[in-house]
Amino acid sequence: MGVHWRPYTTASHRDALPAGVHHRHGPRRPHGRPGVGSEPAIITVCLAGDAEAAEEAIRPLRESLPVLSDGLGLTSYLQIQVMQGDLPFGLRHYWKGHFVDSLPDDLIDEIVDHYLGYPQDGWDMVLIEQMHGAALRVPLDATAFSRREKCFNVTAMATWEDAAGDADHIAWARRTADALQKRSASGGGYLNYGAPDEPIERVRAAYGDANFERLRQVKRRYDPHNLFRFNHNIPPAEA
Numbered sequence: 001m002g003v004h005w006r007p008y009t010t011a012s013h014r015d016a017l018p019a020g021v022h023h024r025h026g027p028r029r030p031h032g033r034p035g036v037g038s039e040p041a042i043i044t045v046c047l048a049g050d051a052e053a054a055e056e057a058i059r060p061l062r063e064s065l066p067v068l069s070d071g072l073g074l075t076s077y078l079q080i081q082v083m084q085g086d087l088p089f090g091l092r093h094y095w096k097g098h099f100v101d102s103l104p105d106d107l108i109d110e111i112v113d114h115y116l117g118y119p120q121d122g123w124d125m126v127l128i129e130q131m132h133g134a135a136l137r138v139p140l141d142a143t144a145f146s147r148r149e150k151c152f153n154v155t156a157m158a159t160w161e162d163a164a165g166d167a168d169h170i171a172w173a174r175r176t177a178d179a180l181q182k183r184s185a186s187g188g189g190y191l192n193y194g195a196p197d198e199p200i201e202r203v204r205a206a207y208g209d210a211n212f213e214r215l216r217q218v219k220r221r222y223d224p225h226n227l228f229r230f231n232h233n234i235p236p237a238e239a
Helices: 002-010 051-064 077-081 105-115 133-137 163-183 200-207 209-222
Strands: 019-024 041-045 092-100 125-131 151-160
Touching (some): 105 125
Antiparallel strands (some): 019 041, 092 151
């Protein structure tokens, strides 16, 4: 799957067609079907343009992969925002990942191997998102987000219900993220997906040194006593 999906996402003419992929399973979401297996890869694409252009753009993807279910079609921006629905209140989460510069075959194999080690009582998955197109044309110092080079966000997302499973699911996410460490572009991940126990070193790495120091100056001006600290905290700069 990954070997077919990778060149599709890195093609230079895909600027208006972001694509992501995740391995997903679930104890109450049977996906198995003869000849397909029970561990599908779910690929999402979104093209802003006319229907004819969209059909041509996604044709190589449809032709190169075995398709279990094809839900692609015309939709509205509003429908895209709610297509995943609302997660039930009370689920437990622990997410951890890295940005990597590329997805060579051996890394794809390693990601799949770690994914398959998930605990059986949750909805754990590995998400791969591509950074490309307009996001790469924003100057590095224009926003706090610092990843403005071609790369992929790879995040282990553990989701489960029972607190008794905390240790197993958290350990799975940490193992998967640790396996990505040696390929990490910066040592940090995407903080919107960050675990609550991210160390300050990973927070700094997520922003980059220059942006992190600018944010510390802002923090010193508006929150010098670090009142708003129950997050991936940026401590105020010293006076």
